[in-house]
Amino acid sequence: MTEVIPKTFPSTKRSDKILPIYVWQTRPEILTIAVYDHVKNRKLTLSSAKALNTQILYEITHFRWEAGRDLAINKLYSGVGIFNNRGTLKTIKTRNHVMHYF
Numbered sequence: 001m002t003e004v005i006p007k008t009f010p011s012t013k014r015s016d017k018i019l020p021i022y023v024w025q026t027r028p029e030i031l032t033i034a035v036y037d038h039v040k041n042r043k044l045t046l047s048s049a050k051a052l053n054t055q056i057l058y059e060i061t062h063f064r065w066e067a068g069r070d071l072a073i074n075k076l077y078s079g080v081g082i083f084n085n086r087g088t089l090k091t092i093k094t095r096n097h098v099m100h101y102f
Helices: 046-050
Strands: 017-027 030-035 055-059 063-067 077-083 089-094 098-101
Touching (some): 017 089
Antiparallel strands (some): 063 098, 089 098
C-alpha cells in the first residue's frame, strides 16, 4: 500500500523580502521573472520587460502550483515575489496564480 504524505507550502515570515516582479514564459519549460521598480515603471510591455537587467531564469519543473492554471506563453504577468533572507525565491503570487519554488 502506498501512503501519500502531503507537502505543506512555505509560509511568509517577517524576515522575507516581498518585491514586485514581472513573470513570463518564452518557452514551455523556462520561466523568467524580473524584479522592477514599481514606482518608476507602472506598466511595462513584454518587450520592455525583456530589456530589464534583473531577469532570473527558472525551470518550470522546480515550481509547485498552489492556485491557478499554467502560464500562457509570451504573456506578461505582474505580481510579487517572496524571497527569503538569503535572497532565494520562495513564492510567486500574481492575481490568478500562486506558485512555490522547491
